[in-house]
Amino acid sequence: MDEDLKYWYLRDHKLFRTLSFKQMKQLCIIMGFKEAKKGEIIYFSSSDVPRIFVLKKGNIKIVAVDEAGNETIKDIIKKGDLFGELTLEADGESNEYAKVLSDDVAICSFLLSDFEDVLLKNPGLALSYTKIVGLKMKRIKNSYSNLISKDAKTRLVLFLKDWAEKEGTQIGKKVIIENYLTQNDIAQIICTSRQTATQLLNEMEAKGTLLYNRKEIVIADITAL
Amino acid sequence: MDEDLKYWYLRDHKLFRTLSFKQMKQLCIIMGFKEAKKGEIIYFSSSDVPRIFVLKKGNIKIVAVDEAGNETIKDIIKKGDLFGELTLEADGESNEYAKVLSDDVAICSFLLSDFEDVLLKNPGLALSYTKIVGLKMKRIKNSYSNLISKDAKTRLVLFLKDWAEKEGTQIGKKVIIENYLTQNDIAQIICTSRQTATQLLNEMEAKGTLLYNRKEIVIADITAL
DNA sequence: TGGGAATTGTAATCTAGCCGACATTTTAAT
DNA sequence: ATTAAAATGTCGGCTAGATTACAATTCCCA
Numbered sequence: 085m086d087e088d089l090k091y092w093y094l095r096d097h098k099l100f101r102t103l104s105f106k107q108m109k110q111l112c113i114i115m116g117f118k119e120a121k122k123g124e125i126i127y128f129s130s131s132d133v134p135r136i137f138v139l140k141k142g143n144i145k146i147v148a149v150d151e152a153g154n155e156t157i158k159d160i161i162k163k164g165d166l167f168g169e170l171t172l173e174a175d176g177e178s179n180e181y182a183k184v185l186s187d188d189v190a191i192c193s194f195l196l197s198d199f200e201d202v203l204l205k206n207p208g209l210a211l212s213y214t215k216i217v218g219l220k221m222k223r224i225k226n227s228y229s230n231l232i233s234k235d236a237k238t239r240l241v242l243f244l245k246d247w248a249e250k251e252g253t254q255i256g257k258k259v260i261i262e263n264y265l266t267q268n269d270i271a272q273i274i275c276t277s278r279q280t281a282t283q284l285l286n287e288m289e290a291k292g293t294l295l296y297n298r299k300e301i302v303i304a305d306i307t308a309l
Numbered sequence: 310m311d312e313d314l315k316y317w318y319l320r321d322h323k324l325f326r327t328l329s330f331k332q333m334k335q336l337c338i339i340m341g342f343k344e345a346k347k348g349e350i351i352y353f354s355s356s357d358v359p360r361i362f363v364l365k366k367g368n369i370k371i372v373a374v375d376e377a378g379n380e381t382i383k384d385i386i387k388k389g390d391l392f393g394e395l396t397l398e399a400d401g402e403s404n405e406y407a408k409v410l411s412d413d414v415a416i417c418s419f420l421l422s423d424f425e426d427v428l429l430k431n432p433g434l435a436l437s438y439t440k441i442v443g444l445k446m447k448r449i450k451n452s453y454s455n456l457i458s459k460d461a462k463t464r465l466v467l468f469l470k471d472w473a474e475k476e477g478t479q480i481g482k483k484v485i486i487e488n489y490l491t492q493n494d495i496a497q498i499i500c501t502s503r504q505t506a507t508q509l510l511n512e513m514e515a516k517g518t519l520l521y522n523r524k525e526i527v528i529a530d531i532t533a534l
Numbered sequence: 535t536g537g538g539a540a541t542t543g544t545a546a547t548c549t550a551g552c553c554g555a556c557a558t559t560t561t562a563a564t
Numbered sequence: 565a566t567t568a569a570a571a572t573g574t575c576g577g578c579t580a581g582a583t584t585a586c587a588a589t590t591c592c593c594a
Contacts, residue, residue, distance in 0.1 A: 148454070150458065154458065156454060156457065156458070158450075158454075170443060170446075171439075171440065171443025171444060171446060171447055172436065172439055172440050172443055173440055173443060173444065173447075175447070200436060203432065203435070203436055203439075204432045204433065204436060205432070206432070207428065207429045207430065207431070207432045207435055208429065210428070210432055210435035210436060210439065211397065211425065211428055211429060211435060213439060214396075214397055214428075214435065214438060214439045214442060215396060215397050215398055217439060217442060217443060217446065218395060218396025218397055218398060218442060219396060219398065220446070221395075221396060221442065221445070221446040221449065222396055222398075222400070224446065224449060224450060224453065225383075225449060228449065228453045228456070229373070229381060229383075231453070231456060231457070232381065232456070232500050233375065233379065233381070235580070235581090236580075236581070266540085266541065266542090267541075267542065268540095268541075268542090275457050276581075276582085277581070277582055277583075278541095278542085279543090279544085279545095279581090279582080279583085280580090280581060280582080282541095282542060282543065282544085283543085283544085285542095286542095286543075286544095298541080298542095298590080298591085460550070460551090461550080461551070491570085491571060491572090492571075492572065493570095493571075493572090501551075501552085502551070502552055502553075503571095503572085504551085504552080504553080504573085504574085504575095505550090505551055505552075507571095507572060507573065507574085508551095508573085508574085510572095511572095511573075511574095523560080523561090523571080523572095535593105535594100536593105536594095537592105537593100537594100538591105538592095538593100539590105539591085539592080539593105540589100540590085540591070540592090541588105541589075541590070541591085542587100542588080542589065542590085543586100543587075543588070543589085544585105544586090544587080544588100545584105545585090545586090545587105546583105546584090546585090547582105547583080547584080547585105548581105548582085548583080548584100549579100549580105549581095549582085549583100550579105550580100550581100550582095551578105551579100551580100552577105552578085552579085552580095553576105553577090553578080553579100554575105554576100554577090554578105555574105555575090555576100556573105556574085556575090557572100557573080557574080558571100558572080558573070558574100559570100559571080559572070559573090560569100560570080560571070560572085561568105561569085561570070561571085562567105562568090562569080562570090563566100563567090563568085563569095564565105564566085564567090564568105
């Protein structure tokens with residue numbers, strides 16, 4: 085793909101703001117690029133060489149499969165987010181794949197080793213990178229403690245609030261979220277069964293606090309959620 | 310405290326191995342030092358200036374208190390571990406404190422801003438640091454997924470295995486762990502009620518797989534746990 | 535334009551483990 | 565030694581929510 089386009093893909097990412105033009109060019113050379121359509125599955129497991137990915141466009145979910153074949157949603161990755169071997173340390177064991185949720189996605193990637201070289205030459209970038217990883221850790225910790233102390237209903241509300249804040253379009257008190265998740269997805273994210281999630285969503289819809297369908301979710305009053 | 314002693318305290322930490330003598334000296338100058346006895350509580354919340362801590366000796370637990378006054382164990386910090394504002398980003402909100410579990414502890418600390426300066430000048434250190442933070446994230450993620458999919462008994466076993474591996478002294482198949490945790494602590498770590506933890510431990514003791522008291526835990530056969 | 539697959543709706547069981555309410559034991563402090 | 569405070573042991577009731585089991589919808593595409 086065109087080198088210049090690559091450049092522009094990187095330029096508008098917050099992580100790379102601190103880089104000079106020359107440094108950016110260096111990164112572009114080692115960058116990989118990939119597009120995919122809805123429903124496609126992208127493997128990025130240990131079989132391949134370890135990589136760092138940047139999601140340029142769309143949404144994907146990271147799914148882990150355990151020995152028993154149970155699937156857990158590890159993460160929802162949105163435009164601009166990083167994923168992959170964020171710890172800069174390849175771990176062979178984990179069996180994860182990414183599934184495309186939005187209509188299509190665009191993904192940039194670097195080889196882990198290449199990325200390390202660049203970090204070594206750009207201490208500022210290393211610092212920014214650490215902060216991004218740290219932020220991710222903080223978010224994980226947060227949902228972790230929610231899982232411990234809050235019940236399913238509260239967890240659903242917290243998730244909706246978060247989603248609305250990140251992606252919703254607000255009109256007065258009303259918030260509209262483009263819904264690319266199934267109820268099953270939502271259930272997995274808030275760690276409950278599909279049936280419970282369905283029930284809770286229907287309850288909220290009955291009370292008029294919510295309006296759920298496959299295309300969008302309309303929250304009547306975000307402040308009262 | 311003596312500058313030379315400081316130097317030796319840092320020198321044997323894996324994070325600082327890559328530094329030159331001069332760089333290490335620089336770190337020593339900005340280093341703080343503190344000792345504390347069992348049961349003491351060390352606050353390191355937002356009230357103070359944000360810091361990074363290195364635990365040189367002993368064990369502490371990080372406890373978070375929520376609005377309702379409920380206490381949750383966030384982390385157990387052992388000799389050589391880092392804690393504090395690991396994300397390099399001060400977050401005002403969280404209300405956490407550290408409690409000394411072992412007889413006494415020694416703690417080094419840096420101001421966050423000083424540490425950032427050092428990282429900027431030592432890309433290698435920044436990389437190592439990111440890896441350590443990443444490893445921590447991976448550990449958190451792991452216990453997180455255990456919490457979701459495993460029942461209390463399995464969680465207890467996993468915790469004991471982990472503890473034994475990290476700190477136990479193995480004699481054949483037998484492993485002896487110095488026990489600085491109460492059953493309540495263990496319960497909080499594996500996210501269950503004190504009563505359930507007590508019951509499970511007693512069950513295991515009845516079966517002869519375990520031997521629990523306040524001083525030590527003896528696991529009869531670690532491979533069969 | 536049907537028909538199969540995915541998604542959603544609903545209800546009836548069943549159970550792990552939380553919670554309250556103690557009794558008992560151990561530890562630490564005066 | 566005495567006593568208060570922690571830490572442990574034990575039990576039964578209770579509930580959130582998993583699980584099983586089907587319908588009913590909606591979507592997709594051949």
